[in-house]
Each structure stands twice: as structure tokens, then as C-alpha cells.
Amino acid sequence: xxxxxxxxxxxxxxxxxxxxxxxxxxxxxxxxxxxxxxxxxxxxxxxxxxxxxxxxxxxxxxxxxxxxxxxxxxxxxxxxxxxxxxxxxxxxxxxxxxxxxxxxxxxxxxxxxxxxxxxxxxxxxxxxxxxxxxxxxxxxxxxxxxxxxxxxxxxxxxxxxxxxxxxxxxxxxxxxxxxxxxxxxxxxxxxxxxxxxxxxxxxxxxxxxxxxxxxxxxxxxxxxxxxxxxxxxxxxxxxxxxxxxxxxxxxxxxxxxxxxxxxxxxxxxxxxxxxxxxxxxxxxxxxxxxxxxxxxxxxxxxxxxxxxxxxxxxxxxxxxxxxxxxxxxxxxxxxxxxxxxxxxxxxxxxxxxxxxxxxxxxxxxxxxxxxxxxxxxxxxxxxxxxxxxxxxxxxxxxxxxxxxxxxxxxxxxxxxxxxxxxxxxxxxxxxxxxxxxxxxxxxxxxxxxxxxxxxxxxxxxxxxxxxxxxxxxxxxxxxxxxxxxxxxxxxxxxxxxxxxxxxxxxxxxxxxxxxxxxxxxxxxxxxxxxxxxxxxxxxxxxxxxxxxxxxxxxxxxxxxxxxxxxxxxxxxxxxxxxxxxxxxxxxxxxxxxxxxxxxxxxxxxxxxxxxxxxxxxxxxxxxxxxxxxxxxxxxxxxxxxxxxxxxxxxxxxxxxxxxxxxxxxxxxxxxxxxxxxxxxxxxxxxxxxxxxxxxxxxxxxxxxxxxxxxxxxxxxxxxxxxxxxxxxxxxxxxxxxxxxxxxxxxxxxxxxxxxxxxxxxxxxxxxxxxxxxxxxxxxxxxxxxxxxxxxxxxxx
Numbered sequence: 047x048x049x050x051x052x053x054x055x056x057x058x059x060x061x062x063x064x065x066x067x068x069x070x071x072x073x074x075x076x077x078x079x080x081x082x083x084x085x086x087x088x089x090x091x092x093x094x095x096x097x098x099x100x101x102x103x104x105x106x107x108x109x110x111x112x113x114x115x116x117x118x119x120x121x122x123x124x125x126x127x128x129x130x131x132x133x134x135x136x137x138x139x140x141x142x143x144x145x146x147x148x149x150x151x152x153x154x155x156x157x158x159x160x161x162x163x164x165x166x167x168x169x170x171x172x173x174x175x176x177x178x179x180x181x182x183x184x185x186x187x188x189x190x191x192x193x194x195x196x197x198x199x200x201x202x203x204x205x206x207x208x209x210x211x212x213x214x215x216x217x218x219x220x221x222x223x224x225x226x227x228x229x230x231x232x233x234x235x236x237x238x239x240x241x242x243x244x245x246x247x248x249x250x251x252x253x254x255x256x257x258x259x260x261x262x263x264x265x266x267x268x269x270x271x272x273x274x275x276x277x278x279x280x281x282x283x284x285x286x287x288x289x290x291x292x293x294x295x296x297x298x299x300x301x302x303x304x305x306x307x308x309x310x311x312x313x314x315x316x317x318x319x320x321x322x323x324x325x326x327x328x329x330x331x332x333x334x335x336x337x338x339x340x341x342x343x344x345x346x347x348x349x350x351x352x353x354x355x356x357x358x359x360x361x362x363x364x365x366x367x368x369x370x371x372x373x374x375x376x377x378x379x380x381x382x383x384x385x386x387x388x389x390x391x392x393x394x395x396x397x398x399x400x401x402x403x404x405x406x407x408x409x410x411x412x413x414x415x416x417x418x419x420x421x422x423x424x425x426x427x428x429x430x431x432x433x434x435x436x437x438x439x440x441x442x443x444x445x446x447x448x449x450x451x452x453x454x455x456x457x458x459x460x461x462x463x464x465x466x467x468x469x470x471x472x473x474x475x476x477x478x479x480x481x482x483x484x485x486x487x488x489x490x491x492x493x494x495x496x497x498x499x500x501x502x503x504x505x506x507x508x509x510x511x512x513x514x515x516x517x518x519x520x521x522x523x524x525x526x527x528x529x530x531x532x533x534x535x536x537x538x539x540x541x542x543x544x545x546x547x548x549x550x551x552x553x554x555x556x557x558x559x560x561x562x563x564x565x566x567x568x569x570x571x572x573x574x575x576x577x578x579x580x581x582x583x584x585x586x587x588x589x590x591x592x593x594x595x596x597x598x599x600x601x602x603x604x605x606x607x608x609x610x611x612x613x614x615x616x617x618x619x620x621x622x623x624x625x626x627x628x629x630x631x632x633x634x635x636x637x638x639x640x641x642x643x644x645x646x647x648x649x650x651x652x653x654x655x656x657x658x659x660x661x662x663x664x665x666x667x668x669x670x671x672x673x674x675x676x677x678x679x680x681x682x683x684x685x686x687x688x689x690x691x692x693x694x695x696x697x698x699x700x701x702x703x704x705x706x707x708x709x710x711x712x713x714x715x716x717x718x719x720x721x722x723x724x725x726x727x728x729x730x731x732x733x734x735x736x737x738x739x740x741x742x743x744x745x746x747x748x749x750x751x752x753x754x755x756x757x758x759x760x761x762x763x764x765x766x767x768x769x770x771x772x773x774x775x776x777x778x779x780x781x782x783x784x785x786x787x788x789x790x791x792x793x794x795x796x797x798x799x800x801x802x803x804x805x806x807x808x809x810x811x812x813x814x815x816x817x818x819x820x821x822x823x824x825x826x827x828x829x830x831x832x833x834x835x836x837x838x839x840x841x842x
Contacts, residue, residue, distance in 0.1 A: 056077060056150075175197070178202045183253070206218035208256065218439075246426075251424060264308065281296050281297060455483060486502050491505070524560055581627040610810050614750075694790065
């Protein structure tokens with residue numbers, strides 16, 4: 047039977063329930079969000095003369111929760127327009143409506159008695175075959191479906207989203223005793239393909255996979271910090287980006303999540319896993335109990351491990367339990383890793399450290415390796431699911447078994463033995479059977495050691511992905527220091543940036559031109575995409591700064607012209623060029639996106655022309671392209687100035703989309719041409735499909751445009767008056783005005799006396815001239831220097 051999901055009901059509208067409802071709206075479904083009826087009127091409702099029977103009162107809780115979610119930052123929804131896909135109601139009046147819904151998700155308070163009452167109601171109204179799942183983070187699934195109908199039990203399981211549901215990729219699926227295999231297979235595929243998640247099937251054990259390992263990791267650190275006499279700053283320095291973890295590292299993350307949330311799960315584990323060899327680690331240290339007593343729960347109470355006083359961030363001293371000024375943390379071992387770009391390559395160096403940092407990593411990793419090896423087969427039969435869960439649910443770049451592989455399996459065992467620990471027997475069996483690593487790469491696919499057969503098996507579900515890490519060497523066609531060209535098969539090439547933060551400098555531009563040359567001569571199409579944290583943060587402004595400071599204006603002019611010409615080659619080559627942006631796609635990265643034959647964007651793409659922040663206008667064809675796109679929207683008898691003004695403001699206000707869908711609203715992506723992929727892991731494979739389709743349909747090289755309508759003085763005058771008023775009102779600085787006026791000149795097509803049709807090259811030439819003139823300005827150089835040294839824009 048083919049199962050399709052068109053309508054989803056979410057019961058429970060708290061932070062998690064509203065977040066889940068928003069994410070289903072994100073992917074285009076009709077959503078019903080329900081919560082309880084309030085039992086008392088508010089003061090405002092009393093003044094209005096309302097009663098408990100009024101609909102506005104009865105739906106107050108759900109409506110307030112959803113409104114708060116939609117106002118929160120980061121937003122749970124791709125575009126505020128998508129909120130119209132969510133209908134609200136209450137569990138007393140509207141539960142019968144779930145009869146027409148395909149999937150009902152329970153997200154109520156974590157109490158088994160309440161959940162069972164909710165499921166009893168759902169069982170009354172659901173139609174046979176409807177999926178029913180619980181978003182519990184730890185209550186055993188087997189207890190929830192007791193006493194329910196046979197059909198309910200067959201279609202019931204746990205589906206645990208991580209908060210925030212839009213951004214964290216882990217989707218744990220936990221079968222109940224009677225869950226059918228068809229339901230599990232369907233949810234696994236649906237999570238990956240439609241929700242954009244990493245689906246992981248877990249056993250019904252306390253806290254499942256992600257939280258079991260994640261809470262162990264945090265609790266282990268809580269005990270280690272006292273044992274080793276480390277400060278909070280030191281632990282956050284050691285457990286952040288240096289090992290491929292989020293910037294918020296350990297203690298800042300706990301402050302954001304809320305200490306009470308962590309304590310709730312840790313206490314549940316302490317009670318739920320009495321036979322766990324690390325049982326005592328789940329017991330809260332004294333300093334945590336004291337913080338709970340003081341209600342120092344983190345951001346929600348204004349103080350936790352960190353506390354903000356005015357502009358200063360204070361840190362909790364765990365010995366005195368008083369806040370003090372922050373202390374900078376530094377370790378010699380970390381200095382040794384500064385030249386190593388990828389965290390996975392740093393671990394070997396870190397565990398050899400001869401200082402406190404080295405001691406910390408040896409203790410920390412050996413405890414983690416021993417613990418995760420002992421959880422197989424208790425929480426999962428396949429260890430790779432633990433790695434998947436930690437990467438998708440906790441933002442780790444590498445899972446524990448991947449880290450163990452990077453250090454060396456035998457070396458990891460030696461670290462454990464030095465700490466009085468040992469791995470599970472299956473690890474020793476693995477080595478004895480001649481397998482020296484947990485993972486291997488063969489023919490572009492990842493294989494894992496299968497415990498049952500004592501051999502390497504292909505990790506399932508990879509066929510819809512192209513993993514660039516796995517093909518970088520075997521399928522390499524060409525490379526330089528800034529870019530690599532791979533053969534994706536079927537006549538399609540991929541160009542991957544390799545520069546720091548994927549900035550676009552000379553080497554990357556050479557790579558783009560080389561890739562297009564190769565695709566035109568020997569292949570059928572080209573994808574420009576990578577699997578770094580961000581697609582590209584833009585042009586290499588360090589290079590621009592050096593040329594401008596040295597007043598090498600001829601070289602700078604040539605560099606900008608090369609950038610423009612390369613973007614035009616992306617648009618005007620004889621082969622289809624697909625650009626696949628994700629994450630931050632700023633400045634030059636956005637300009638490349640604007641010039642693609644087709645964009646296959648990840649839903650989580652933050653795209654914008656942000657050049658104003660460094661005191662220039664978009665100089666790689668971005669200003670030209672926005673004028674061209676405005677011109678294409680001019681309609682007879684319409685007010686053309688209004689259309690142009692929208693595009694002008696997008697650039698002048700350095701607007702960045704908060705999702706790929708919002709990029710359509712900004713005119714950066716184009717409806718009917720560009721597409722969005724929710725699961726980033728599938729993006730390169732999807733982009734390849736589109737390149738093939740375009741090639742097979744008979745791709746023809748476009749002809750350069752000479753019909754761009756510009757409005758000349760009429761538009762320029764309006765923009766100049768506008769910027770004068772902004773300066774007079776002190777909304778912008780005089781230098782902001784200078785940049786805005788340069789942009790106005792380009793987008794108006796210069797000071798032409800009447801509306802005129804011009805070529806793209808004409809606009810590129812005046813764009814480049816404006817960019818160069820701004821590079822001679824002291825205040826622009828100050829802005830570039832500030833961005834390079836501080837990483838944020840200067841307003842001067």
C-alpha cells in the first residue's frame with residue numbers, strides 16, 4: 047500500500063509541539079495544532095466580557111504558544127507566509143477532526159498518565175491506518191500503547207524530534223512492541239526525504255540513543271571539571287570548534303538548553319539504568335544541585351554558568367560558587383592544531399598533548415569510547431547509528447567511533463587501559479578478525495564493521511547521497527589549492543571549493559573557469575557545490591584590502607573584471623551550470639547563485655548581497671543582476687520605479703534570507719526555475735539530476751542580454767533624494783550615503799536622460815567603476831579591515 051501524508055495533527059503546542067507543527071508547514075503540509083482548554087479567564091478576557099465558552103478563550107493556549115513560536119529567533123518557519131498552513135484548535139472541541147488526518151503526533155507533557163489519556167482520545171477518533179507517534183524524549187514506548195486497539199498499536203511508535211525541530215537533524219524512530227515494519231520503513235524514508243532529517247531507528251531503552259550518549263558526555267565532563275580543577279572557560283575552549291563541536295561548546299550550550307532540562311533527563315537516566323557501568327556518573331555533582339537550588343538555570347533565568355552584567359559576561363567559579371570576570375583559556379596543545387583545517391585530523395595531535403589539555407582529551411575520549419562500545423547492542427545493534435545520532439542531534443562534526451578511528455582503534459584501547467577502562471568484547475573481536483577500523487571507504491561508499499558477520503557492510507541509505515569526502519581522491523579530475531573538480535559520473539562534474547570558509551579568491555576563479563572548460567569540451571554539465579559548513583562567505587576581501595592599501599588599482603580592476611567575467615561564464619557557457627548553495631551564501635557566493643542556469647538550494651540557505659557591510663557595492667555582477675531582474679519585472683502601465691526600489695533596498699539594506707524560501711521573496715531565487723531541497727545530504731545528488739535533465743533536454747548556450755531597461759535620471763533622482771533624507775534623519779552615515787548613491791547610479795544605468803535599453807556589459811562596466819572608486823575611500827578600507835580583524839561590520 048502506498049502511504050502519502052497530506053495532513054498532520056500535532057497534539058500539544060508547547061515549544062516542541064509548535065516547532066514540529068511549523069516544520070510540517072515548512073514542507074507544505076496542512077497542519078492541525080491542538081492544546082487544552084484553559085480553566086480560568088485572564089484579566090483582559092474578563093474586561094472584554096468573555097466567558098470560558100468563547101472560541102477565542104478556548105483556543106487561547108494554542109494560539110499564544112504558536113504566536114510566541116512564530117516570533118522566536120531563530121524562526122521555526124521558513125517563511126511567515128507558511129504559518130497559514132497551520133490551523134489551531136483545542137482537544138475538547140476539535141479532537142474529532144483528527145479522523146481526516148494521516149498522522150497524529152503527541153507532544154504533551156512528559157507524564158505517562160497524561161499521555162495515555164491523550165492516546166485513548168486519539169484512538170476514539172482516528173481512522174484505521176492513521177499513524178500515531180509520540181515525541182517523548184525518554185518514556186518507554188511499550189507503556190504508552192497498552193490497552194489501545196490492535197490497529198493503533200500496529201501504527202504506533204516513538205518519533206523523537208530534537209529541539210529546535212527545524213534546525214536539528216536527528217529524527218529518532220523507536221518501535222513499540224507491535225509496530226509494523228511497514229510503518230518503520232515509511233517513517234525512516236519520510237524523515238530523510240521529506241523532513242530533511244537523519245533518521246535513526248533506536249531501541250526502546252531509557253533516553254534512546256542521542257540523549258543517552260549526549261547526557262553521558264555532559265555528565266562525564268561535569269565530574270571531570272572538578273577532578274582536574276578546570277575552569278568553565280577552559281572546558282568550553284577544549285570542547286568547542288577545535289574538536290568540531292558547536293561554538294557554544296559545553297557550558298554555554300547547557301545555559302541555552304536550560305539546566306533543568308538536562309537535570310530532568312540525567313535524573314531519569316540515574317533511575318532508569320541501574321545496571322549501567324557508568325551509573326554513578328548520572329548522579330548530579332554538588333555544584334549542579336546548588337545551581338538548581340539557586341534557580342541558576344541559564345538564559346531562561348538570566349544566569350547559569352555564565353551571567354551577563356551590562357556589557358560584561360561573568361563566569362561562575364565552581365569552587366566559590368560566585369561569579370567572576372571571564373578568564374582567557376589557552377593551551378599549548380591547541381596551538382599545535384592551528385594549522386590543521388579539519389577537526390578529524392586534529393584528534394591524533396590532541397591526545398598526544400603533554401599539558402592539561404592532553405590529559406583532558408585522553409581522559410575524556412577514553413571514557414566516551416568505553417561507554418559507546420558498551421552500549422552496543424543495548425541501545426542499537428549497529429554502532430554507526432550512535433555516530434549518526436551525535437552528529438545530527440548534538441551538532442558534532444564527527445561521531446565517537448569516527449573519532450576513535452581517527453586516533454586509531456588500538457591507540458584508543460591503550461588510552462582506555464591507561465585510565466583503567468576497557469572496550470566491549472566486540473571491539474576486541476573486530477581487531478582479532480583482521481578489521482583494524484570501524485569504517486572503510488570503498489568506491490565512494492562508506493562501509494561499517496558488522497558485528498554479526500565480523501565483516502564490513504555498506505551503511506544503508508547512501509544511494510540517494512553523493513558524499514564528496516568519499517570521492518575526493520578517487521574521482522578527482524583536477525585540483526589547485528582553492529578548488530577540486532570531481533567526476534560525479536553520467537557526464538556530470540562537480541566543482542568543490544577548498545579555501546578557508548569557501549571564500550572566492552583567484553584560485554577558486556581559476557577552478558570555476560577550468561571546470562566550465564572541461565564540461566564544455568568533454569562532459570555534459572557542471573554542479574558547483576560543496577559539503578562544508580557554508581557554501582561561501584563571499585569574495586576574498588583580504589586580497590581586495592591588500593591591493594587597495596597598496597593602491598594597485600590596475601591589478602584590482604583586473605581582479606574584479608576576472609570575477610565578473612567568471613560569473614558571466616557561469617551564465618553564458620555551452621553547458622548547464624547548476625549552483626547548489628547551503629548555509630551562508632553571501633556576497634560573491636550569492637552572485638554566483640544569481641548567475642546559475644538553475645539553483646538547487648538547501649532549505650537552510652542564508653543568501654544575500656552583504657557588500658555594504660564592508661563599504662562597497664556588489665562588484666561581481668550582483669548590482670548588474672539586480673537591475674536586470676527588476677527590468678524583467680517591469681510591466682506596461684506599472685510604476686517601474688517601485689519595482690526597481692525593491693531590488694535596490696535588498697542590496698542597500700544587505701538583506702539576507704533566513705531560508706531558501708525567503709530568498710524567492712527577495713528576488714534572489716526565481717520561481718519556476720530554482721528548486722529547494724530540504725535534506726542537505728541529498729543536495730549534490732539532486733543537483734546532478736537537474737544537470738542531467740537540462741543536458742538531455744538539449745541545452746543551448748544563452749545569448750548575452752542587450753535589452754535591459756534602465757530608468758536613468760528618473761530613478762537616480764529618486765534614490766538620491768531618499769538617501770539625503772536618510773542622512774538628515776540620522777538613519778545612515780555619510781559614508782553609507784556615498785555607497786548607496788554609487789549603487790543607485792549603477793542600478794539606474796547612470797544619469798541617462800531617459801529610460802534606455804542597455805547591455806549587461808554596460809552595467810558591469812559601471813558596476814566595476816563604482817566598486818573601484820569605493821576602494822579608494824579611507825572609510826571603506828576601515829570597514830574591510832574591521833571585518834577582517836573583528837569578524838563583524840563597522841558602522842562609520
